[in-house]
Amino acid sequence: MTAEANAPHTEHGPDELCPAGALLYRRALGEGRVTVTDATATPCLVDFGLLQPSLDDPDRLDPVAPVVGLHRLLRMSQERIADERRREERLTETFTALMRTASQSATGEASTLRVLSGKERIDRTIGDVMAVATDQVLTIQPHSTHVGPHPRVHEAALARDQALLDRGGRIRTLYQHTLRHAPTVLARYELLRGDVEARTLDEVTERLIVVDRTVAFIPASADRSLALEVRHPALIAYFVNTFDRLWHLATPMHPQAVHQPTLNGITPRQRAIAALLIEGHTDSDIADRLGMNVRTARVHIAKLAATLGSESRAQLGYLIGQSGILDREG
Structure with missing residues (x-):
């Protein structure tokens, strides 16, 4: 027997097996059964339905197939999750009513x-x-x-x-x-x-x-x-x-679409990006604010830089200001 198998059993949930329980369950699967005495130190195996009494020998326990045991444990987990969700709903309903009561007492009106x-x-x-x-x-x-x-x-x-x-x-x-x-x-x-x-x-x-x-x-x-x-x-x-x-x-x-014009090779999307660039926003911020991914934002920035002849981020900000492209908005 290993030190883990001899260690005192501690209470735990069905979402994990203790080392001693895992060892005994593996042994039961390999040998076909274990004795009741063997399982005394790991009551979790019986509690979780991984070992069950033998029909022909009351002193022995038969292992439940892992697929069946997994299904049982998953079902138990789903039931706990459902219980928590119902608890959350009850709490929400309770405190919503309390907030409404507090509002009514403060204002005399419905929330x-x-x-x-x-x-x-x-x-x-x-x-x-x-x-x-x-x-x-x-x-x-x-x-x-x-x-x-x-x-x-x-x-x-x-x-x-x-x-x-x-x-x-x-x-x-x-x-x-x-x-x-x-x-x-x-x-x-x-x-x-x-x-x-x-x-x-x-x-x-x-x-x-x-x-x-x-x-x-x-x-x-x-x-x-x-x-x-x-x-x-x-x-x-x-x-x-x-x-x-x-x-x-x-x-x-x-019902009638209107498309903003391209001015001097600068598209409306690039003008929007230019406005955010000179405010100091990062590529990630620009992408988030304009509803695109970072890669797309960087493609637009590269095209804007090429159109204005910029060779660096700092120079791009300067050229945006000098170009007057933002003065044409609105």
Whole structure:
């Protein structure tokens, strides 16, 4: 027997095997069975269902096949995860109610801010609000909203939006320039029928949805697993005002697309990059703000440098300032 096998057994979860338990289980698989006495020091094997009493000898234990044991342990793990998720939901519901109570006691009015937890609950709440909308929906969709989600996510949003348009509503959406030719975006506007418009900018804010100028939804966490449902009139007015200002600065995309001109060999994308370069942003920052990957950003920077005749990063900043290309914006 090894020192590990003789070591006192310590309590542990089913997501791991103690050294003594792993050793005895391996032995049981090799020999076909072990004695009850052998397993006394490793009760975890019986507790986790990896050893079971022999049908023909009560003093012996038979090993369960590893594939069966793994399935049992994975099922136990899934059940623990499900229990934790239900616990999180209960906590969220409990504290949401407490926040609403606190708001009511402080203002005498129903809460105008509500935390939504979980993407399914967020989508369901937005869907419920959209189902009774009659006027207008304003949305801002950054590049990340169309990178990664399963196509069914866009299909559900498309059906929801078309229902509003069929009721005579209006939809205005702001995207980043990098989404002008995204397949999911192009497909959306090929299918939608009604009063729907879209425009693009180099940079936009985080995701925003404003419905009928009465309720808005904004992210409350970086991974968008939390959202804020906003019904405060002052905040709604602020969101609408911000949207309108960005809308007037944006380039039309649908129903009539307008393309910004290239000036002296400098494209609109390169002018946007130039503006961020002279502010001192890194390649990674530029890529993140303009909704592209770093490699693409560096390709644009290299083309910009070649057009202006720059041989270094420092010289590029100087030539951008001297060229006057940013003076032509807006």
